[in-house]
Amino acid sequence: MKRALSFKRSCRTSPRDPASSLGDPVRSPPCACRLSGSERCLMFLARSLFKMSGHTPTLARLEQRAAEADQIIEYLKQQVQLLKEKAIVQATVREEKKLMVENAKLKTDIEDLKRQLLEKERRRGVRQVAVPSADSSIQCVSKPSVPEPSAPASTAAPAPTAKIPPASNNEAKKKVKAEKKGEKQEKKAPAPPQEEAKVDVSRLDLRVGRIISADKHPDADALYVEQVDVGEPAPRTVVSGLVKHVPLEQMQNRMAVLLCNLKPAKMRGVVSQAMVMCASSPDKVEILDPPNGAVPGDRVTFQGFPGEPDKELNPKKKVWEQVQPDLRTDNQCVATYKGAAFEVAGKGVCKAQTMNNSGIK
Numbered sequence: 001m002k003r004a005l006s007f008k009r010s011c012r013t014s015p016r017d018p019a020s021s022l023g024d025p026v027r028s029p030p031c032a033c034r035l036s037g038s039e040r041c042l043m044f045l046a047r048s049l050f051k052m053s054g055h056t057p058t059l060a061r062l063e064q065r066a067a068e069a070d071q072i073i074e075y076l077k078q079q080v081q082l083l084k085e086k087a088i089v090q091a092t093v094r095e096e097k098k099l100m101v102e103n104a105k106l107k108t109d110i111e112d113l114k115r116q117l118l119e120k121e122r123r124r125g126v127r128q129v130a131v132p133s134a135d136s137s138i139q140c141v142s143k144p145s146v147p148e149p150s151a152p153a154s155t156a157a158p159a160p161t162a163k164i165p166p167a168s169n170n171e172a173k174k175k176v177k178a179e180k181k182g183e184k185q186e187k188k189a190p191a192p193p194q195e196e197a198k199v200d201v202s203r204l205d206l207r208v209g210r211i212i213s214a215d216k217h218p219d220a221d222a223l224y225v226e227q228v229d230v231g232e233p234a235p236r237t238v239v240s241g242l243v244k245h246v247p248l249e250q251m252q253n254r255m256a257v258l259l260c261n262l263k264p265a266k267m268r269g270v271v272s273q274a275m276v277m278c279a280s281s282p283d284k285v286e287i288l289d290p291p292n293g294a295v296p297g298d299r300v301t302f303q304g305f306p307g308e309p310d311k312e313l314n315p316k317k318k319v320w321e322q323v324q325p326d327l328r329t330d331n332q333c334v335a336t337y338k339g340a341a342f343e344v345a346g347k348g349v350c351k352a353q354t355m356n357n358s359g360i361k
Helices: 002-013 037-053 056-123 134-142 147-156 164-188 319-326
Strands: 206-216 224-229 236-240 254-259 265-267 270-272 278-280 285-287 327-329 335-337
Touching: 236 270, 254 285, 319 327
Parallel strands: none
Antiparallel strands: 206 224, 206 254, 224 236, 265 270, 278 285, 327 335
């Protein structure tokens, strides 16, 4: 015990051990209590590193979790892309369904219009011709057969050669073509043109109109330019050669009868869209007056001549030129067509003021 105390005391008092006092170049390891501040810091760092080396499993787990997070992010990106594609497909399907519904609606509208057209044609007395379907046309074409005419040829020639069958086939083909042409001509013959089937006053679109205003034509002294209400959203422009027969003040705000389905024609630079109907003679012209109570747009009809007017008269068919000679006023100044009065249903007849037994233009 005394030796130990003396050894500690010697360590504190003597800076060197006996070996160092003898000049030994090898130094003994320093005591912990004699370390400098930098050496202590290094020892602390070494100990910290040693402790951290013991936590390597924690670092591995963090790296593993980071890798899993990257995989999850990539998976979510893929899911988002799939959802976008699915949304596009659904939008396309919805649009396709919408178009199919609209297509079906259009088909029904077309069928309704076809039925209305057929009904109007039937009322006008147009003869209906059945159109053959594809199956019936195939059956008609397939009736003549090639082998039938070739049989008599083979019986007529007791010693047939190799050149005879082609000749018989050609003759059979010619006969088939001739029969086809005959059938086509027969089919076309029963369908007369619509204009030839019926030409009468029902083809004219005669309406009651009101002349809103009238002015002299800027480039023609004998013409008026009128704005006429015929029951449509906008008034029509009408050019009339009435300057010499009707004063301008009598053209203002007056009722008249107009022919509304003539093809528009340009008269001295102004397009005329209708014609004012007048009783006419070489010396005098009077505008036809509709019955009291008639309003713009009322249609003028004729008993015994049913039917709907043409949308627009074809100038080449001369419908107006064929009907006009039969338009006249009777003894009582009533406008007529072949004795049938110009009538507005439920309101009365159209008349001239004083002109009887006169033509109407």
